[in-house]
Amino acid sequence: MSYAELHAHSAFSFLDGASSPDELAIRAAELGYEAMALTDHDGLWGSMEFAKACESQGVRPITGAEVTVLAPGSPPPPHSPARRESCPPGAFHVTLLVEDAAGYSNLCRLLTAAHSGTRERPQEPVQPTVTLGELVRHSEGLVCLSGCARDGALAGRIARGEHDLAARLGRRLAGAFGPDHFRVELQRPFWRGDRVRNRRLAELAETLGVPCVATGNVHAHDRRRVALQDALVTVRLGGTLESTEPDRRGNGISAMVDPRRQATRFAEHPEAVAETVRLAERLRFDLNRDLGYAYPGSEDGSADRRLAEACRARFGERFDTSPHRAEAERRLTEELRVIGKLGLSGFFLLHRDLLELARDVAFEVRGPDSARALLPPGRGRGSSVSSIVCYLTGLSHVDPIEAGLFLGRFLNDEITEAPDIDLDFPRDVRERLIPRIHERYGPERSALVAAFPTYRAKGAVRDFGKALGLPPGEIERVARSISPYVSYEPDTRTGREAEDARSSRDGGSDPIDPENGINAEISEAIGPQRASSARWVALARLMEEAYGLPRHPSQHPGGMVLSTRPLTELCPVVPAAMEGRQIAQWDKDSCADAGFLKIDLLGLGMLSAVERAVTEIGRVRGERIDLSRVPLDDEEVFRRIRAAETTGVFQIESRAQMQMLPRSRPENIEDLTVQVALVRPGPIQGGAVHPYLERKRALREDPGYVVPYEHPSLEPILADTLGAIVFQDQVIQVAMALAGFSAGEAEGLRRAMSRKRSDAALRGYRGRFVEGAVAEGVEREVAERVFDQIKGFSGFGFPKSHAAAFGLLAYQSTWLRVHYGPEFLCALLNEQPMGFYPPDALVHEAQRRGIEVRAVEVNESAVECRVEPDASPPTPASERDAADPGLSVRIGLGFVKGLAAADAEAVVSERDLHGPYADLADLASRSGVSRDGLERLAWSGACAAIGTEPGEAGRPGEAGDPRRVPLWRLGVARGSQRTRDGEQLALPLPVPPAPALAEQTPWERITADYAASGISLAQHPLELLRPDLREGTVTCADLERIADGSSLHVAGLLVARQRPATARGVMFLLIEDETGVANVIVLPPVYERHRLVVRTAPLITIAGRLERREGVINVVAAGVERLERPDAPLAEVRSIEPDARRETGTIHADLDAVLPAAHSFGRRGH
């Protein structure tokens, strides 16, 4: 070994390093490094990922961090600094490297201290720093290098000519760490003055009696990334690349080079190079091995007995009358044996403990009398649902014996990590539960898991476009039209998952298609001439390089880690942006690699919506619904599911699901379990969908049809899914049955498939699989074919248990939709954002089903949407017609855009106390709503009933315009005003009648509807456009009656678009007109021709051909055009966010800007 790298930054230095830890580790191996340290700024965010990557590459990882230290006497860094310097004024950097476990704990404590108090003002974070005193107190087990060339403790001072200060600080640090643990750091960034500085540093080292050590201060794994590093620094500092020149590195020297070349850069200091090797030899702490973690409860000797007692106590109640009692008994004994052997009883008891805590919290949140009180506090998802222990301890609500769930994926004799238990909670319960867990286990022993949002295409355009000094208007045009990096990417992807996608480019899901690359899209948005300019070309390159890199740390939606030892000794813990929460610096993969006990408390929007619906049903109809007792064989529910009337329900509402439902024709809850799992990248890529659908059809047509299996041993495993591999756990079972794998080996195969850079590992498994199968007497060809199916399946699939839990919720939500339509719609609207459809589309669909939706109204609306009876007094429940229950949904004041929550609440509470508002003056004086709030209410139409009078506006007997008249009159009535002494309520002075004001045109009304609330109740834009559409343009409803293969034109509002990575460039659109919705398929050549329109136009017209397959209708587009509003003024001042204070009454919002944005499928999770 000639040189070891002891100072390197990854992208986890956030807007400084330009490579992932993986890339650094792989490059280190390629260049022949034997050891390498990762020393990100003030954090260990990427350290576990780096350690794992190094392990797989045969490079020895060294853990460390570049820590920012406040010089004695310096003031703490300010809140919300305008520029985020890499080192705030008065601070310096030191490079800390871990020698042993004590040193690691000290580094974690130091980093925790550095971040504490940085989020006291959540919007104005402070840069993390430690004091010199803290550094000195936690020096044991750490090696301190004196820091980088620019901001290092010694180099920075020497560069500024502060030699005495440097010497004094050097003595302090050398004294604190001791001569064995302090080194003077030499760097050679190839800046002017390097040689002089390093000579002075070497002289100082001699005076201090410590060696020098050379470091490379790596910021990129490859020279290609240097431009990105420049751009990231510019994004961090604000401004443009030109303006940040003095703060950037200025050349490509910070990219990794091979050890020999790095050594030659320090030709004048050979001892400093040799010292890198000596230090690296000493620094033996390895995160892969030396962490030492125990979960709470693991030390409890009585845990096995207590867990068994807890299960037995519930066993009789659950299984005494069950036909599966004997099997359940066997399963329980086996599970308890495995759990005991693995020492995991405490883990299960801990989860039960958490669930008890959740029960208390749920009771507090819901109240004792609520209809929701009947519901469990949360429910399990994921593989834990397959466990009978989880079922008996209340962690799961699915009987695993009855549902035929396989345990192996969750728990087997060979697992090396604690299994995952995921619990779904309604959002409100979860919000309260998280701080309660911090209270119960102590802030030192519990933290949320980190998540690392990666660069997205839009954000990258905006960030780098600004850094490149490109015109803001052009940046916005490109940002709005650019395709996402990966269209199926879920919102919660962590850096590592994005990395998985990046490494799976070979698998046919190339996120950046070279043929239709970023350049082409930019060219389309701003024209080829502009796009070919140097800066735009640079932007395209930066975007490609930034793909998949973490941009900033964030919190995982619900993952928590708990520990017996203070967590702050195991991983730095930092305050989250949300008050009362803190996050560990590792994401869920790193926590899993560390073996941390991780619990996922997930907020599930649909669970909240279902609870809201149950509450509303209780309030309106007086019925108490116990969802756990809803019959699972309601034929009406399945009839609607088969007809794909599933808008708004859980999971099976997506376009892909709706396209499949009429073909798969689910008839029971088991079919629904398969259905939920089928539309996933795994089964789709594994080729499971068509065989399943075909065999299902064959069985329907001929009950005697014999399902073909690749091998007889697969029949019991794949019987439920008709021979196709649909569930993740089937992969494990197939490997065990066909190739004789042990449970642990099979789980290893499943993990290899879902991990990054899995090709090499998978090749290894292929050999073992095929040979194993041949040894079991399977033909080689069959074995290879089955393995290919498994490989295609990859990691993107649901375990059956997860699908069962989700399938049940899909059924329950459909049941509510079918039997309690108004309440279900109301719940969905109140739980937004969630699901696949924007509120406007949900409302229109409900209206088409005959549900009346009423506009927002100051004397009727609550803050949220609510269900109200059509007539007063309401029809008694016993006399209600199920088809027409006499109930409507009233839009809540909360939907008025820009109306402050306090104003909405004030309108309602005053009305509840003292009765309805008589007129505008009454509203203004009694409610105390601000002037801005009153204007927004008036513009939304909420004051129509009290703001206009017959005979007003100069027309006897006619009320004036429902928006313009109240708005005009409000200009006279003063709203309450904020004064120095508090709120000055308006006087209830009479308001004069309005002069003759022109009524809004229909287009103006629709535009105002969308601008004010995002929902248009009265008219659909297509209704207005229809007279001007090309002759013969059909409606969405017409499609039902048109023959297969017919050519046609159809137009609509674009509701959703999806371009899944599994669909090879095909884009799916959902358009809506005044009669219904239609599915449109845009094939790649058509997409390429019309990309800008498809991606940006809210209203489109399609020329295409009708395709009808097994009851599913699609329009295959041949051309797509933007629909223009016929009476659009030739020129207008566009005010996207009208400032009501200045533009009252003349709000002209552009329709394009206010129409609800089409949802991109898959990017908004449930």
Place this chain on the structure above:
Amino acid sequence: MSEPLYAPRPAHVRLEGGRPAAVNGRRVEFVREEWLVEDRWWSTGPLRRHYLELVIEGGRCIVVYRDLAGGGWSEQR
């Protein structure tokens, strides 16, 4: 026409073993410092320069650079 104060001027540099031995006919005593500027990669005029601070005969310091993109040496004050 005026010229920027620090405008580079073409220089004739003789190399020995890859290192400058003479600049515009004056012998190079030793290399005092060298540094690298790689910038403006986003513009139509990207910079890639290897700078050397040289002590030439007579003890004077001069700064020369080699244009790594286009080749050629220049002297810059």
